[in-house]
Amino acid sequence: MTVPAVSLAEALPHAVHGVSQDGIPYILVRPDQLVETVRQCRDDLDYIRWIDMTAVDELEVQPRFELQYMLYSMVDRRWLRLKTQTDGEPVPSIVSVFPGANWYEREVFDLFGITFEGHPNMTRLMMPDDWVGHPLRRDYPIGGEDVDFTVTRGVLGTGGGNELRG
Amino acid sequence: MAIETPRIRDTLHINMGPQHPSTHGVLRLELELDGEIVVSCKPIIGYLHTGIEKTFEAKTYLHGLTLTDRMDYLNPMGNNLAYCLSIEKLFECEITERATVGRVLLAELTRINSHLVFVGTAGLDLGASSVFLYCLREREKLQDLFEWLSGQRMMTSFIRPGGLASDFEPAWLLAVGAFLDEMPNRVDEYESLLTNNPLFKERMIGVGVLKADDAIAYGVTGPALRACGIPQDLRKTNPYLGYETYDFDAIVADAGDCYSRYKVRVAELRESVKIAKQALQRMPGGTVRTANRKVMPPPREELGTSMESLIHHFKLFTEGIRPPAGEAYVPVESPRGELGFYIVSDGSGKPVRVHERAPTFANVQAIPLMAEGGLVADLIAVIASMDPVMGEVDR
Numbered sequence: 001m002t003v004p005a006v007s008l009a010e011a012l013p014h015a016v017h018g019v020s021q022d023g024i025p026y027i028l029v030r031p032d033q034l035v036e037t038v039r040q041c042r043d044d045l046d047y048i049r050w051i052d053m054t055a056v057d058e059l060e061v062q063p064r065f066e067l068q069y070m071l072y073s074m075v076d077r078r079w080l081r082l083k084t085q086t087d088g089e090p091v092p093s094i095v096s097v098f099p100g101a102n103w104y105e106r107e108v109f110d111l112f113g114i115t116f117e118g119h120p121n122m123t124r125l126m127m128p129d130d131w132v133g134h135p136l137r138r139d140y141p142i143g144g145e146d147v148d149f150t151v152t153r154g155v156l157g158t159g160g161g162n163e164l165r166g
Numbered sequence: 167m168a169i170e171t172p173r174i175r176d177t178l179h180i181n182m183g184p185q186h187p188s189t190h191g192v193l194r195l196e197l198e199l200d201g202e203i204v205v206s207c208k209p210i211i212g213y214l215h216t217g218i219e220k221t222f223e224a225k226t227y228l229h230g231l232t233l234t235d236r237m238d239y240l241n242p243m244g245n246n247l248a249y250c251l252s253i254e255k256l257f258e259c260e261i262t263e264r265a266t267v268g269r270v271l272l273a274e275l276t277r278i279n280s281h282l283v284f285v286g287t288a289g290l291d292l293g294a295s296s297v298f299l300y301c302l303r304e305r306e307k308l309q310d311l312f313e314w315l316s317g318q319r320m321m322t323s324f325i326r327p328g329g330l331a332s333d334f335e336p337a338w339l340l341a342v343g344a345f346l347d348e349m350p351n352r353v354d355e356y357e358s359l360l361t362n363n364p365l366f367k368e369r370m371i372g373v374g375v376l377k378a379d380d381a382i383a384y385g386v387t388g389p390a391l392r393a394c395g396i397p398q399d400l401r402k403t404n405p406y407l408g409y410e411t412y413d414f415d416a417i418v419a420d421a422g423d424c425y426s427r428y429k430v431r432v433a434e435l436r437e438s439v440k441i442a443k444q445a446l447q448r449m450p451g452g453t454v455r456t457a458n459r460k461v462m463p464p465p466r467e468e469l470g471t472s473m474e475s476l477i478h479h480f481k482l483f484t485e486g487i488r489p490p491a492g493e494a495y496v497p498v499e500s501p502r503g504e505l506g507f508y509i510v511s512d513g514s515g516k517p518v519r520v521h522e523r524a525p526t527f528a529n530v531q532a533i534p535l536m537a538e539g540g541l542v543a544d545l546i547a548v549i550a551s552m553d554p555v556m557g558e559v560d561r
Contacts, residue, residue, distance in 0.1 A: 020493050022493065049385065050385035056519045074398070098383055099383055099384060103531045126560060127215065136219060142223070
């Protein structure tokens with residue numbers, strides 16, 4: 001997996017360029033440059049295949065959330081990692097460029113609470129619709145919600161939204 | 167006086183699943199039907215969401231390994247492998263020859279295991295129930311082999327960061343050889359029941375066509391992508407574990423329909439047998455555990471004689487392994503497509519973030535593209551041909 005850092009840097013001069021520990025090149029852009037950069041990667045640089053997207057929450061770091069998108073070039077047979085950072089503010093959606101991003105953005109919204117502007121259906125994906133909180137945030141406790149038994153329903157009533165259901 | 171009302175063509179909204187025998191787990195589809203035609207299809211997931219990615223935050227890397235088995239439960243060792251490759255990338259840890267070849271053997275046996283379930287359930291969903299029994303007969307033999315090897319039939323956790331959990335017994339390798347020798351005849355047997363069966367073909371050919379451009383833009387991978395005519399197999403395009411030195415073909419079909427996806431998987435069964443046989447033949451001697459003491463504990467007999475080994479042993483079992491800070495994503499070709507673990511480490515014994523790039527997640531998202539405009543009965547064939555495992559979609 002050789003990395004022609006020059007061509008990426010030339011094509012996208014507005015981004016911060018680097019290579020991760022696994023040898024995959026990454027580019028870091030501001031959220032407002034995201035959609036245009038993704039479009040450029042797809043149309044000019046042949047990164048046409050949608051792979052993955054997720055977020056990382058580093059509680060102590062500013063800005064707190066780092067979104068990372070993975071694309072794959074069928075010509076050069078290599079991956080590209082696209083990053084942007086947010087402190088919880090909405091990020092533009094890239095569903096118009098990659099329709100495959102639809103569920104991935106909903107998953108990040110559901111589990112991290114980051115909203116994507118322009119997403120056709122910004123609703124929860126994994127958790128119940130009336131759930132309170134975003135489980136993959138680092139300040140969301142593990143085991144913080146009560147187990148929902150009939151006998152405890154309405155008795156404990158402090159769960160992360162469980163008492164709202166049913 | 168008769169009142170004339172305009173006839174309104176009403177659509178019917180219906181839920182398929184989450185508890186439905188053909189949804190392979192707990193997938194729910196919100197269907198809008200016009201008679202028998204599917205007007206719109208909306209997959210609803212999350213019924214199997216157990217917060218595995220959250221659980222990783224509180225586990226050491228070795229504990230986390232046991233969670234990976236439970237994501238794609240038909241491909242446990244493939245998940246172990248992807249997870250271990252990402253961790254080893256962070257360590258830049260070399261693994262031994264025997265462990266590398268052993269991993270190829272195990273990955274291919276697991277692929278056979280998974281594709282056997284596909285062939286069986288695809289037949290079962292379309293009404294050919296006997297092939298399911300034949301497939302499970304062979305799968306049972308494989309599960310017995312896994313139990314012999316690791317003590318577990320499904321959740322083996324056998325591939326560990328730094329190599330394998332234990333060495334292969336010579337008798338086990340012989341038993342695997344015997345299994346692989348009989349396997350091609352068994353595949354012939356399944357094919358004689360399905361491949362040219364006119365009822366099966368009518369249900370599959372031309373049904374649920376996925377266009378190659380859509381597949382790429384939606385991130386569809388694995389046999390579903392190769393059935394659209396795109397030769398994208400990570401074992402060929404971005405080889406890992408020395409796959410480039412094995413003699414096998416990346417199977418491609420071109421119609422993009424359910425039958426192509428079936429044909430690709432059946433042909434891959436034969437290719438996997440080929441690869442596994444080559445791995446058996448070239449199985450080198452030596453150990454299956456890396457010499458890197460930061461990744462794997464020293465052998466038991468060293469503890470009595472070496473102070474350094476004792477310290478490594480103590481540190482590994484009290485704090486776990488500590489990959490250097492950084493991020494890594496090393497994907498493998500699972501039976502369902504590109505599977506990789508994106509691991510972020512801050513240098514401590516517990517990961518900051520473990521995210522699974524699950525092939526089925528992207529594949530299930532693309533089901534409406536294949537289902538809309540078709541018949542309800544075809545939807546069953548579409549789901550069967552995508553071979554979804556909900557454990558890895560919901561994680």
